[in-house]
Amino acid sequence: MNKSYTKAERTRNFIIESTAVIFNKKGYAGTSLTDLTNATGLTKGSIYGNFENKEEVAVAVFDYNCSRIARLTSQEVNQATTCYDKLMAYVRVYQTIIKETMNRGGCPVLNTATEADDTNGLLRKRAANAVLTWEGDLTTIIKKGILNGEFKTNIDPRKTALSIIALIEGGIMISKVTGDATAMDHILSTVETLIDQIER
Template sequence: MSKGLSKSERTRQFIIETTADIFNTKGYVGTSMSDLTTATGLTKGSIYGNFENKEEVAIAAFDYNLEKLRKIILQRMTSASTYHDKLMVYAQVYHSFKRSPFPEGGCPILNTAVEADDTNNQLKDRAAKAVIRWQKSIINLIQGGINSGEFSSNVDANNVALSMIALIEGGIMIARVTSQPANLDEVLKTVSKLIEGLKAH
């Protein structure tokens, strides 16, 4: 938790950090107020003293989980020297989605997008923006690889970006619903092949 925060900011941050895994595992609808009070040890009044409603806590928890994931990816990308290796970070990180330091409950984008599709516009909007940001970051990496001569100049960066995201998120969904992590491994092999296919010959 950050130092130099006011007492109310510290309490707010504590609520977010403590409930982030619950929302990511149970979802917005599945998370009850008693889940939040039990996890934090705070009263309902204390939680609502820091947040307007449960939705606001859920949005903050989603942002927290997304930032956690983003930091893991950026940390690994920093030590990757080629654009190929930077893109491969996505396959490597999501390969370990069931293990720490990945947020408990899996991918927050997938979880939120599936649940909030028809039930919560604000959470749906958060998930949509996360997908668009992810798409842009992949496109930027591919463009960087094209500019440096590492990737073929006729690569359709947008198509590859969307395909990578669809494969990764679809692979996680299949692995979870079938309780077969090996299914995700198979899908991630396709992601790796897709990245390998970008190389200039």
């Protein structure tokens, strides 16, 4: 059943979707009210009639950008039947979406964490929570893989999870700054090797 949205909800969603790439590319500080009105075709009053301020728009956009990636990842992970395949699902997702991610300005978590580190506590907290959720998901998969005999018993689940995240986020950063999407292929190959090495 399709969810029925009110006019206000439809307008909010329109603003979020229309400004998602702009915020991701230009950042919170670099995105102006003029950028928002140009992207949406709405007036300042219309935007601030739906959001209290630019920060509220930025937070909603961050959640939207992250949810797009999370949705793709969860679909792949849920289809996998083994813990090994669930970890490899992250490789498959980022192999598939790297070009789109670059076109949209890179990873919203990495972009937001870099920009908001010392300037915007709310956005920094949002980015931190996204990383912690990702870490928790990977750690859970790895622990389950150890319990069911797929993975070696002497590995550190959290250390492995953080290594996977660091490699993927680092790969996105390198691909973005150099404009070379193939760099991500090499780094994802290293992620595959890491996963292979923990398998029993």
